[in-house]
Amino acid sequence: MDLSALREDFPLIAKNPHLVYLDSAATSQKPKRVIEALKRFYEELNANVHRGAYRLSVAATEAYEEARRRVARFLKAEEREVIFVRNTTEAMNLVAYAWGLRNLKEGDEILVTEMEHHAGLVPWHLVAGLTGARVKAIPLTEEGRLDLSALDGLLSERTRVVSLVHMSNVLGTINPVAEIAQRAKAAGALVVVDGAQSAPHLPVDVKALGADFFALSGHKMLGPTGAGVLWGRYEVLEGMMPFLGGGEMIREVFVDRSTYAPPPGRFEAGTPPIAEAIALGEAAQYLMEVGMERVYAHDRALLDYALNRLEEVPHLRVYGPQGPDRGGVIPFTLGRLHAHDLATFLDEEGIAVRAGHHCAQPLHRRLGLAATARASFYLYNTKEEVDRFVEALLRIAHKYRAWL
Amino acid sequence: MGEPMSVLDELYREIILKHYQAPKNFGVLPQATRRAGGMNPSCGDQVEVMVLLEGDTIADIRFQGQGCAISTASASMMTEAVKGKRVAEALDLAKKFQAMVVEGASPDPALGDLLALQGVAKLPARVKCATLAWHTLEEALK
Numbered sequence: 001m002d003l004s005a006l007r008e009d010f011p012l013i014a015k016n017p018h019l020v021y022l023d024s025a026a027t028s029q030k031p032k033r034v035i036e037a038l039k040r041f042y043e044e045l046n047a048n049v050h051r052g053a054y055r056l057s058v059a060a061t062e063a064y065e066e067a068r069r070r071v072a073r074f075l076k077a078e079e080r081e082v083i084f085v086r087n088t089t090e091a092m093n094l095v096a097y098a099w100g101l102r103n104l105k106e107g108d109e110i111l112v113t114e115m116e117h118h119a120g121l122v123p124w125h126l127v128a129g130l131t132g133a134r135v136k137a138i139p140l141t142e143e144g145r146l147d148l149s150a151l152d153g154l155l156s157e158r159t160r161v162v163s164l165v166h167m168s169n170v171l172g173t174i175n176p177v178a179e180i181a182q183r184a185k186a187a188g189a190l191v192v193v194d195g196a197q198s199a200p201h202l203p204v205d206v207k208a209l210g211a212d213f214f215a216l217s218g219h220k221m222l223g224p225t226g227a228g229v230l231w232g233r234y235e236v237l238e239g240m241m242p243f244l245g246g247g248e249m250i251r252e253v254f255v256d257r258s259t260y261a262p263p264p265g266r267f268e269a270g271t272p273p274i275a276e277a278i279a280l281g282e283a284a285q286y287l288m289e290v291g292m293e294r295v296y297a298h299d300r301a302l303l304d305y306a307l308n309r310l311e312e313v314p315h316l317r318v319y320g321p322q323g324p325d326r327g328g329v330i331p332f333t334l335g336r337l338h339a340h341d342l343a344t345f346l347d348e349e350g351i352a353v354r355a356g357h358h359c360a361q362p363l364h365r366r367l368g369l370a371a372t373a374r375a376s377f378y379l380y381n382t383k384e385e386v387d388r389f390v391e392a393l394l395r396i397a398h399k400y401r402a403w404l
Numbered sequence: 405m406g407e408p409m410s411v412l413d414e415l416y417r418e419i420i421l422k423h424y425q426a427p428k429n430f431g432v433l434p435q436a437t438r439r440a441g442g443m444n445p446s447c448g449d450q451v452e453v454m455v456l457l458e459g460d461t462i463a464d465i466r467f468q469g470q471g472c473a474i475s476t477a478s479a480s481m482m483t484e485a486v487k488g489k490r491v492a493e494a495l496d497l498a499k500k501f502q503a504m505v506v507e508g509a510s511p512d513p514a515l516g517d518l519l520a521l522q523g524v525a526k527l528p529a530r531v532k533c534a535t536l537a538w539h540t541l542e543e544a545l546k
Contacts, residue, residue, distance in 0.1 A: 336425070338472035340447060341416070344530060348412050356447040370448050370470045403421055403473070 003290065003298050003379045010380050011035065020351040020385045025169050025197060025329055025358075025376035027219045030283075034222055037282040041275040049274055050248060050265075064274050067281025068264070074284040075214065075231050076205040083230040083237075083264040084277045088196040089119040091215030091230035092163075094267060095192050096123035098243040099213075099236070100161065103190075106132030109158045111189070113138040113146055113175070114366050115168045118359040119215075120194045124163060133160070140366055143321045144171040151180070155187040162189045166198035166209075170360045170374065171320035172303070172329030174202065181210035190236070196220055200378070201299055201327050203292035212236050218280035221287060227276035230267070237263035244269040295379050299328030302377040302386055306330060309390045314397050315404045319367060328377035331358075334397060335404025339371040345400070346373070349392035415523035416473065424473040429483035433466040442469075442540030444532055449475050453540045460490050467540075472533050474524060479537030481518050491545050498538045505534045 007013050009031040013021065021029060047057040049064045065079075072079040085091045100123075104110070110124045114137050121135070128135050136154055139147045146164075155162075162184035167174045181191040192213040198204055199214075200221035206214045213236070218227040232240075242249055242260055246269040251259040260266045287295065303326065310316055315335035320326060334342050343355035355373045357364045364370065375389060397404065436454035443450050451469035455462055465483045470476075482501075486494040501518055503509040508525035524534040 338476075340449075340472035340530065340533060341474070344527060345412065347529075361448065364448070370450075371472075400416070403416075403424070 003294065004382050006031075006290065007380050007382070009033070009286075013380055018350045020381075020388050022375040022377065022381065022385070022389060023352050023354050024200075024220070024378035024381075025374065026354050027225070028200060028222050028378055029380060030222055030224065031286055033286055034224065034279045034283045037279040038224055038275050041278050045278075046275075048271055060274060063278050064272070067278045067284075070281040070284045070288075071229055074204075074288055075199070075229075076207060077231050078234060080262075080264055081231050081234050081237065083232065083267045084272050084280075085215075085228050085230050085267075086226055086273065087217040087219070087228040088117075088194060088215045089123075089217075091213075091228055092119050092192070092194060093123045094230055094243040095163075095213050095215070095232075096127045098240050098267070099190065100124070100127040100133075101130060102241060104128070104131040104133040104160055107158060108133040108160045109156070110135045110161045110163060111138065111154055111159050111184075112136070112162075113164045114140045115144070115146070115171060115173060115175075115360065115363045116163075116165050117169050117194060117196065118361070119196070120163055120165055120192075121362070124161075137362070138164070140363075144168070144173050144319060145321050145325070146173075146175055146180070148176070148180070151183060155183060155189070157188065159184070159187050159189045161192060163192040163194070165194040165196075166204075166214075167195075167202065167327050167329075168320075168360075168363070169197050169329065170331050170358045170363055170372065172327040172331075172376075173321050174198065174325045174327055176325070177209045177211065185210065197327065197329070200287075200295075201292075202296050206231050218276065218283060221280075221283055223280035223283035224276045226273045227280040229280070232263070234263065237267070240266075242266050242269065246270045248272075290379060296327070298379055299377050300324075300326075302381055302383065303328045303330065305383055306375070306377075306386045306389070309386060310393070312390065313393045316393060316397070319372065330375045331372040332375070333369065333372055334393065337396075337400060337403050339373040341403075342373045342396070345396045346389075346392055349388075349395070351389055351392050411523050411526045415521070415527070417520060419517060419520045420473055420477040423477035423480035427467075427476055427480035429466045429480065429487070431466050431468060433464060435464075436466075438544040440540050440544035440546075442536050442543065444471075444475075444536055446532075449533065449536055451475065451479055451537050451540050453479075453537060453544050455541075455544050457491070460492075462486050462489055462491065462494055465541075467537060471536065472530075474521065474530055475533040475536050478518075478521055478534045481521070482537050482541060485516060485518060486541065495542065495545060498542055501538055502535055505531055 049061040199216035339355035433454035438455040449471035456464040
């Protein structure tokens with residue numbers, strides 16, 4: 001799937017022909033349209049939203065709500081189920097505090113997985129500490145998939161929440177969320193999906209996933225930093241108390257009490273990141289125009305090509321499952337070289353990869369590794385860049401052979 | 405791009421490799437009178453520094469942990485540099501080392517082998533790797 005014509009849409013990439021950016025799992029580059037949407041808001045529409053006494057504010061509100069509609073279309077969701085937040089982390093905290101804190105009690109269980117990003121673990125740890133609930137994890141198989149044979153033993157009437165990552169930010173594993181959600185629902189549990197990696201890279205239909213919540217970060221899907229989304233099933237949102245209190249999220253306020261707006265407003269306290277949300281809407285629109293099926297196919301083609309070529313590199317080890325349930329993420333190590341040293345050597349060759357535990361310490365513990373280097377692909381990456389990546393690794397493996 | 409990789413060539417030399425692959429004073433020091441743990445949460449590097457103080461002198465020192473070549477070599481060379489020194493001298497050396505790698509100050513010859521890490525000053529992303537063991541030593545000597 002050739003999307004290379006799209007590279008011209010990304011100013012940072014167009015201006016840096018020597019940069020091979022393989023860290024889109026951390027944050028994506030932004031197309032001109034998105035950057036211009038930010039600028040246009042401040043130059044033409046800047047006013048606060050939902051305070052429509054004058055035309056400019058009405059226009060700003062309309063642009064903000066149009067962004068919500070675009071994100072809703074992107075997720076195949078209803079507009080009133082789309083809550084703008086800062087990022088996936090905030091979305092996960094919103095669920096943990098606004099739902100978890102009020103619904104969990106001692107003896108309840110929160111079921112996560114061994115491949116969670118810390119954003120899918122720490123909010124639950126915090127709420128478990130306050131409620132007495134316990135956090136348990138679905139283990140991994142050797143290939144880096146969830147071991148679903150353990151699921152029946154882990155799910156019980158004590159399980160109140162199943163919270164899992166849709167696509168691993170380290171292994172690239174795409175989890176069978178629909179199947180897990182079905183079993184979780186049968187056990188009476190709420191299903192929370194961390195979609196930080198899947199929303200940018202896979203076609204997502206939140207209703208078909210069978211989830212109650214789905215969290216994403218705009219900046220990983222061509223949007224600006226500072227705007228993300230929590231999607232929630234309306235019936236669940238409707239029964240929830242707010243997370244943050246303040247302006248915008250109220251119905252009526254007295255000095256000693258208040259009542260709250262219906263969702264999604266109930267969960268958007270204070271002035272939201274208006275420009276960022278509008279630009280995120282533009283990013284969602286851009287991705288819909290490209291087509292998420294094409295984005296996934298492109299990532300997959302690069303992944304398959306890279307996995308194949310990486311076999312040429314002596315002492316290189318890659319992790320993660322082989323199969324269609326894998327997105328364009330490659331964690332790797334090179335002999336005894338530490339991932340940070342490796343990333344520094346690659347940087348010298350103009351190749352940007354991440355090194356470390358990628359906010360997934362339990363996963364690295366499971367792999368028996370302190371750190372991995374990680375290359376991740378997106379729609380603007382090319383086969384030629386994969387070639388440059390592999391050739392750089394070949395040079396490094398040769399030059400530093402004494403270190404391997 | 406590609407060769408020559410002068411900053412890296414300067415840094416990733418034999419001496420760093422030696423300390424990375426066979427760190428000096430690595431392991432547990434059961435009789436330690438001071439110990440501290442250091443961690444770089446963003447990357448997962450960990451180090452524990454154990455010091456046996458006799459009076460005001462670092463009679464023995466060991467470290468353990470896991471990290472990249474720069475952090476391991478820095479810790480290894482640090483233990484060699486401060487063993488037998490008085491606390492004030494060790495802390496002074498820590499200051500000189502940090503001045504070299506953090507501020508890019510012209511290195512003090514007193515740093516000896518540690519001068520091999522001078523190039524870290526040109527790799528801002530790696531400064532924390534080089535200073536981890538030293539911050540941990542300062543903590544242990546507090």
